[in-house]
Amino acid sequence: MQSTVVRIEHLVKRFGDVQALDDCNAEVLQGEIFGFIGPDGAGKTTLFRILTTLLTPDEGRAEVLGLDVVDDYRRIRPQLGYMPGRFSLYHDLSVEENLTFFAGIFDADVQQNYELIRDLYEQLAPFKDRRAGKLSGGMKQKLALCCALIHKPQLLVLDEPTTGVDAVSRREFWDMLGRLREHGISIVVSTPYMDEARRCDRIALIQDGRILSTDSPQALSRSYRRPLLSVRVKQSFAALRALREFKHAHSVYSFGDALHYSDARTTLTGKDISELRDYLSGRSIEVEELHPIEPTIEDSFMELSTERNDG
Numbered sequence: 001m002q003s004t005v006v007r008i009e010h011l012v013k014r015f016g017d018v019q020a021l022d023d024c025n026a027e028v029l030q031g032e033i034f035g036f037i038g039p040d041g042a043g044k045t046t047l048f049r050i051l052t053t054l055l056t057p058d059e060g061r062a063e064v065l066g067l068d069v070v071d072d073y074r075r076i077r078p079q080l081g082y083m084p085g086r087f088s089l090y091h092d093l094s095v096e097e098n099l100t101f102f103a104g105i106f107d108a109d110v111q112q113n114y115e116l117i118r119d120l121y122e123q124l125a126p127f128k129d130r131r132a133g134k135l136s137g138g139m140k141q142k143l144a145l146c147c148a149l150i151h152k153p154q155l156l157v158l159d160e161p162t163t164g165v166d167a168v169s170r171r172e173f174w175d176m177l178g179r180l181r182e183h184g185i186s187i188v189v190s191t192p193y194m195d196e197a198r199r200c201d202r203i204a205l206i207q208d209g210r211i212l213s214t215d216s217p218q219a220l221s222r223s224y225r226r227p228l229l230s231v232r233v234k235q236s237f238a239a240l241r242a243l244r245e246f247k248h249a250h251s252v253y254s255f256g257d258a259l260h261y262s263d264a265r266t267t268l269t270g271k272d273i274s275e276l277r278d279y280l281s282g283r284s285i286e287v288e289e290l291h292p293i294e295p296t297i298e299d300s301f302m303e304l305s306t307e308r309n310d311g
Contacts, residue, residue, distance in 0.1 A: 002029040005065055005155055005186045006051060012059035013046050013209075020046040022209040024060070028188055031181055035200035036190040037301070043209040044190035045085060048159045051188070052082045065154055078106060081153035081185075085160040087140045091133030095124050095143055098132050099150060106151030116183055117146045119176060138169030145176070149185075156180065158189040162196065174199045194298045205301050212304040217297055224295035224303055226250055227268040231259040232289035233280070242283045246276065253302055258289075260299060268292070 006028035013021040021043050028034040036044050049055040051064055053073035062069045067076050089098045103109050114121070120142045127135060132143060141161060148156060158177075162170040174196060177187055189200070197203050198217045205212040205220070213220060233239040236259065243252040243261050250264040265272070273290065280287050 002031060004028065004063075005030050006034075006188060007063040008047075008051075008060070009062070010060035011047070011050065011057050011062055013043075013050065013055065013057055020209050021050075021057070024206075024209070024211050026204050026211060026214060028186065029202075030186055031184065032201040033177060033181065033187045033189065033199070035197050035203040036188070036206050037192070037194065037197045037203050037297070038190075038206035039192055041208075042206045044206060045159055046209075047206075048082075048084075048157055048188075048190060052080055052157055053077060078151070079154045081148035081151070081156040083144050083148045083156075083158045083161050085163065087132075087144060089132050089140075089144060089147060092131060094129050094131055095135070096128040098143060099146055102147040103150045108151040110150065113150060113152045116149050116152055116180075119179070120146050120149075137165045138172075141165050141169060141173060145173070149180070152183070153185065156185050156187045158187065160190050160192065162191065162193070170196070194296065194301070197297050203297070205297075205304060207301075207305050212301070220300045221295050221297055224300045226262040226303075227265065228293055228295050228299060229261045229263070229268075229273070229276070230255075230289065230291060230293045231261050231280075231287070232257065233259070233285055233287055235285050238283070239280060239285050242280060242285060243276075246279055248272075251302065251306060255298065260293070262299070262303075 004027055008024055008026040011021050011024040024047065036047065038044055046055065050057055050062055050069060053069050053076055056070050064076050065079055069076065093101065099110050124139065124142055124146065127139060132140065135143060162173055180187065191197065200217060202214065202216050203220065204214040231239060240252055240254065240259060243249055243259065248264050250262040252259055252261050277287050277290050
């Protein structure tokens with residue numbers, strides 16, 4: 001049975017009149033990659049600062065590695081690796097100097113845990129004498145992760161680690177996270193990217209400081225129960241308005257170059273889909289594609305957000 005490495009119970013945090021966290025509950029298990037998924041302003045960074053003992057909650061409690069984040073913060077910090085959303089290493093120090101400095105803080109050295117950072121360090125080695133502030137976004141990301149791992153923490157906390165980096169670096173980063181689990185490191189990560197959510201074992205969907213739902217990415221996708229159609233047209237805005245006015249419409253949202261239309265009825269027949277196509281044609285909207293699709297995490301997130309706002 002997996003032990004619990006993070007336990008969040010009825011957590012509340014306010015900044016003046018702003019409710020940053022509102023009765024949050026979650027549990028992270030040993031050895032898993034757990035993701036907090038939500039847009040900017042959802043409360044992810046505030047939650048992570050509490051988990052890393054940089055903020056105290058106003059209400060509720062949180063435990064990390066079985067220790068209270070308020071009472072036991074001195075014992076928690078040496079066991080954490082934290083990578084904040086903004087690059088926070090020393091810009092004027094070289095790659096090598098940053099690594100040496102952070103290793104020294106934890107009474108470790110680069111060679112001691114070299115196997116843990118080998119894949120990253122080999123990519124950084126050609127730039128070891130370059131100042132950190134002069135690195136590319138992808139290399140800054142790799143250096144920050146090396147510094148967070150240099151003391152082999154039990155829990156790695158990553159706040160939107162791939163924001164602002166290229167697609168290749170993002171994919172390499174997530175491949176690296178998968179390998180870190182082999183070393184017994186549990187990982188908590190936040191991201192606004194739904195494609196990254198699929199790389200997690202379990203995720204919590206968070207919006208406006210509240211956790212909407214927690215489950216595996218696959219289970220959350222399957223939890224969407226309404227008929228769903230992908231609609232591609234040239235007049236996207238006109239189609240969006242028209243579909244929202246359709247008598248059987250439940251919700252319509254833009255997803256990339258398509259619209260996702262969900263129907264208020266429990267099932268859709270071929271005749272129903274033809275009726276929808278004819279409806280758009282009657283509004284002088286040329287339909288390029290209109291067909292059923294499987295729901296995604298994004299669809300579930302939008303549905304849960306709508307239910308909460310309506311409630």
